[in-house]
Amino acid sequence: xAKITLCTDWLDVCSGCHMSLLDMxxxxxxVLEKVQLLSSPITDLKHPPEExxxxxxxxxxxxxxxxxxxxxxxxxRCRILISMGDCAVFGGICxxxxxxxxxxxxRYSYVETDSTxxxxxVPRSPEIAKLFPKxxxxxxxxxxxxxxxxxxxxxxxxxxxxxxxxAGREPKLTEDLLTYD
Amino acid sequence: MPNVRVTIDGVEAAxxxxxxxxxxxxxxxxxIPTLCDHPAIEPIGACRxxxxxxxKQRTLQPACTFPVFEGMVAHTRxxxxxxxxxxxxxxxxxxxxxxxxxxxxxxxxxxxxLAYEYELDxxxxxxxxxxxxxxxxxxxxxxxxxxxxxxxxxxxxxDELVGNGTLGLKNRGAESMITADLDVPFGESSCxxxxxxxxxxxxxxxxxxxxxxMGATAEIQRVKSRCMACPIGCGVELIVRDNRVIxxxxxxxxxxxxxxxxxxxxxxxxHEMRNRVHKxxxxxxxxWTAVALDEALALAAEELAKAGDDVATIASGxxxxxxxxxxxxxxxxxxLMHPTAEQASTAQxxxxxxxxLFIVVDTDMAExxxxxxxxxxxxVRQRGARLLxxxxxxxxxxxxxxxxxxxxxxxxxxxxSAVAIAGEAQMPVFVAGPExxxxxxxxxxxxxxxxxxxxxPGGNGRGLQQAGFLQAFAGEKAALYHVVAGELAxxxxxxxxxxxxxxxxxxxxxxxxxxxxxxxxxxPMPTTFEKSxxxxxxxxxxxxxxxxxxxxxxxxxxxIAGLVK
Numbered sequence: 070x071a072k073i074t075l076c077t078d079w080l081d082v083c084s085g086c087h088m089s090l091l092d093m094x095x096x097x098x099x100v101l102e103k104v105q106l107l108s109s110p111i112t113d114l115k116h117p118p119e120e121x122x123x124x125x126x127x128x129x130x131x132x133x134x135x136x137x138x139x140x141x142x143x144x145x146r147c148r149i150l151i152s153m154g155d156c157a158v159f160g161g162i163c164x165x166x167x168x169x170x171x172x173x174x175x176r177y178s179y180v181e182t183d184s185t186x187x188x189x190x191v192p193r194s195p196e197i198a199k200l201f202p203k204x205x206x207x208x209x210x211x212x213x214x215x216x217x218x219x220x221x222x223x224x225x226x227x228x229x230x231x232x233x234x235x236a237g238r239e240p241k242l243t244e245d246l247l248t249y250d
Numbered sequence: 251m252p253n254v255r256v257t258i259d260g261v262e263a264a265x266x267x268x269x270x271x272x273x274x275x276x277x278x279x280x281x282i283p284t285l286c287d288h289p290a291i292e293p294i295g296a297c298r299x300x301x302x303x304x305x306k307q308r309t310l311q312p313a314c315t316f317p318v319f320e321g322m323v324a325h326t327r328x329x330x331x332x333x334x335x336x337x338x339x340x341x342x343x344x345x346x347x348x349x350x351x352x353x354x355x356x357x358x359x360x361x362x363x364l365a366y367e368y369e370l371d372x373x374x375x376x377x378x379x380x381x382x383x384x385x386x387x388x389x390x391x392x393x394x395x396x397x398x399x400x401x402x403x404x405x406x407x408x409d410e411l412v413g414n415g416t417l418g419l420k421n422r423g424a425e426s427m428i429t430a431d432l433d434v435p436f437g438e439s440s441c442x443x444x445x446x447x448x449x450x451x452x453x454x455x456x457x458x459x460x461x462x463x464m465g466a467t468a469e470i471q472r473v474k475s476r477c478m479a480c481p482i483g484c485g486v487e488l489i490v491r492d493n494r495v496i497x498x499x500x501x502x503x504x505x506x507x508x509x510x511x512x513x514x515x516x517x518x519x520x521h522e523m524r525n526r527v528h529k530x531x532x533x534x535x536x537x538w539t540a541v542a543l544d545e546a547l548a549l550a551a552e553e554l555a556k557a558g559d560d561v562a563t564i565a566s567g568x569x570x571x572x573x574x575x576x577x578x579x580x581x582x583x584x585x586l587m588h589p590t591a592e593q594a595s596t597a598q599x600x601x602x603x604x605x606x607l608f609i610v611v612d613t614d615m616a617e618x619x620x621x622x623x624x625x626x627x628x629x630v631r632q633r634g635a636r637l638l639x640x641x642x643x644x645x646x647x648x649x650x651x652x653x654x655x656x657x658x659x660x661x662x663x664x665x666x667s668a669v670a671i672a673g674e675a676q677m678p679v680f681v682a683g684p685e686x687x688x689x690x691x692x693x694x695x696x697x698x699x700x701x702x703x704x705x706x707p708g709g710n711g712r713g714l715q716q717a718g719f720l721q722a723f724a725g726e727k728a729a730l731y732h733v734v735a736g737e738l739a740x741x742x743x744x745x746x747x748x749x750x751x752x753x754x755x756x757x758x759x760x761x762x763x764x765x766x767x768x769x770x771x772x773x774p775m776p777t778t779f780e781k782s783x784x785x786x787x788x789x790x791x792x793x794x795x796x797x798x799x800x801x802x803x804x805x806x807x808x809x810i811a812g813l814v815k
Binding site: 152155158159160161162164167168206208209213216217218220241242243244247248249250 | 349350351352353356357362365366367369370371372373376377379381
C-alpha cells in the first residue's frame with residue numbers, strides 16, 4: 070500500500086508539539102511505515118511541495134502576517150489539515166498578549182524587560198513580520214479538518230490520528246484521548 | 251408524598267412526586283451531568299448543562315430544577331440534549347479565560363471534565379477575552395474572575411450553608427461578576443475565610459494558596475479524619491499527596507458539620523509558621539539544645555521520678571482518648587488544659603438546625619465554635635429563626651461577632667426579657683461556652699421548652715474527661731508539670747504564667763512556640779494529621795482520627811511509655 074504523505078509546519082509556538090511528535094518512541098517506526106514525512110521544521114526540507122501533500126499539520130497560533138502566509142500555504146497544499154496543540158486549536162498561551170495593546174507588548178518585550186540593555190529599540194525592519202493586534206487560532210484563518218488539542222498532545226494520540234488517517238478513517242478524539250494540558 | 255411513575259432513558263422508576271428530574275434520575279440510576287448544581291445546596295438551573303429532553307415539553311428542560319410528573323418520559327442522552335450541552339460548553343469556554351495549561355485546577359476541574367466527556371476538540375465561538383482583575387486580598391485563597399463561570403455555587407454556600415451572605419453578583423449577562431458585600435475587595439469584606447466557596451468551586455476561579463498546582467485528582471488521596479481544634483469535632487478530608495497533607499476539606503458526609511469547616515480547621519494547619527519539634531529539646535545553660543530521644547527521655551524520666559506523685563499532667567484538646575488513657579496511668583493529678591463545660595447539655599449540635607430561637611450567652615460564636623455559629627447564622631438567614639445575644643460589656647456581649655444576625659442584645663441584668671421571648675418560642679436553644687454556661691443554664695431553667703447547648707474549648711475535652719481528666723487546670727502547684735499539648739496554638743497566657751512560676755515543666759508538643767518560654771524539656775508530638783485515635787465531640791459523638799501521613803518520628807505512645815516506666 071502506498072504511504073500517505075505528511076508535511077508539518079509551526080507558527081507562533083514553543084515547538085513542544087513537534088517534540089511530542091518525536092516522542093512517539095517505537096510507535097514512530099510503525100507510523101512511518103504508513104506515513105511518508107516530506108517536510109517539517111525539524112527536517113532538511115522545510116516547505117510543503119507545490120504539488121501537494123495528503124496531510125498537513127500546523128502547530129502554534131497565528132500571530133503575524135508571515136504565520137498567516139505559512140498557514141494559508143499549508144492549507145492550499147494539503148488535502149487534510151490537522152490543527153495540532155492548544156495554540157493552534159484555541160490560540161493557547163500565545164493569546165496572553167491579547168490582553169494588551171500590540172505596541173505595549175513590543176515596547177515591553179524589546180525595551181522594558183529587566184534583561185534588556187539600555188538604549189534598545191523595537192525593531193521596525195520591513196523584513197520582520199507584522200504582529201496582528203490579536204493572536205488567532207488556526208481555524209480563524211483557514212479551514213481545519215482535524216482538531217488535536219493538548220499542550221502538547223500526547224505522542225500516542227498523534228500516532229492514533231495519523232494511523233486513522235492513513236487507514237482512510239476519520240479520527241475521533243474521545244474522552245480518553247482528549248487533553249487540554 | 252405519593253409516588254409518580256417516570257421513565258428516564260428507558261429506565262422505569264416510581265419516585266416521590268416532589269422531586270426534580272435530576273433526583274429522579276439518581277434513583278433510576280441514570281447519570282445526568284451537572285455543573286452549577288451541588289448536592290448540599292438548592293438548585294438554581296444557572297448553567298443549563300443538565301438540560302434533558304422531556305416528552306410533551308416544548309423545549310429542553312434543566313433536570314436540576316424541573317419537577318417530575320406522572321408518566322414523564324425523559325431522554326438525557328438524546329442527540330438534541332447532547333448537542334445542547336456541547337453548545338453550552340462552547341458558550342462557557344468562549345466567555346472568559348479557560349485555558350487549561352496554566353490553570354492549577356487542570357485535572358480536578360468539573361468544566362474540563364465535561365468538555366472531555368462531550369468531546370470538545372475545539373471552540374466554536376470567538377472569545378472576547380475580557381481582562382478581569384485577580385483578587386488576592388484574602389490570606390488563604392485567591393479569586394480569579396477570569397476562570398469564573400458564574401455558577402453561583404460560592405454565593406449559595408455562603409448564604410445557605412454558612413449563613414454569612416458575603417458573596418453576591420453584580421452587573422448582568424457577560425459582565426456579571428462575583429462580588430463581596432458592596433463590591434469591596436474580598437479581604438476587606440465580611441468574609442470569615444471558612445473556605446466553603448473554595449471547596450465547591452468547580453473551576454479554577456478560587457485558588458487555594460497552599461495547594462495550588464500541588465496535585466490533581468489523579469495524584470491525591472483523600473483520607474477521612476477529624477478536626478481536633480474545637481469540640482464541634484468536624485469531619486475533614488485530608489487531601490494527601492506523597493505523604494504530605496496539601497489541603498483540608500470538609501467531609502460532606504460527616505456529622506455535625508456536613509462539609510463545613512472554619513478558617514482554623516481548614517487553613518491554619520497548612521499555614522503553620524511555628525517551628526516544628528523534630529528532635530527533643532532541652533535547656534543547656536539557658537540555650538535550647540536538640541538531643542537524642544533516649545537522652546531526653548532519660549532526663550525527663552529522672553525529673554518525673556524526683557517529683558514522685560507531685561506531678562500535674564495537663565492535656566490539651568488535641569490529645570486523643572487513647573493518648574489520654576495512657577497518660578492516665580502516670581502518677582500525679584490529671585488536668586484538662588481548657589475549661590470544662592460546667593453545665594450538662596440538653597441539646598445536640600444538630601438541634602441548632604431545628605431551633606426557632608437562639609439565645610447565645612456571653613460567648614462569641616463567630617470566634618469560638620465557628621461551625622456551630624454557622625448553623626445559627628443560616629438558621630437566621632434561611633429559616634427565619636431569631637437570635638438573642640445575652641452578655642456583659644458595653645457592646646452587649648462578648649458575643650459581638652454574631653451581632654448583625656441578632657434581633658436583640660441584652661445585658662445579663664436584662665436577661666428576663668430574653669427569657670420572656672424564649673417562653674413564646676417553639677424550640678428555644680440556649681448556647682454558651684464556659685463563661686456563659688451558668689447564666690445560660692439558669693435562664694434555660696426558666697423556660698419549659700428550652701434546651702441548653704453547653705460548649706467548652708478543647709477538641710477532645712469530653713473524651714479526656716472519660717479517660718480520667720476530670721477537672722480544668724487552675725494554677726494548682728506541683729513539683730513537675732507534664733504538659734501534653736499537641737499542635738495547640740492559642741495557649742492561654744495565664745497558663746504560661748502559671749507554668750513559669752516554679753516547678754519543672756516537661757512539654758510534649760508538635761511546635762516549639764510558645765512552650766519554649768516556659769518548658770525545661772520539650773518532647774516531639776505528632777499533629778492530628780500524623781496520628782490515629784479516637785476523639786469525642788461536644789455531643790458525645792465518638793469519631794476516629796485517621797493519620798493522613800506517616801512519620802518516622804516516635805509516637806506519643808512510645809514517648810509516654812519512655813517517660814512512665
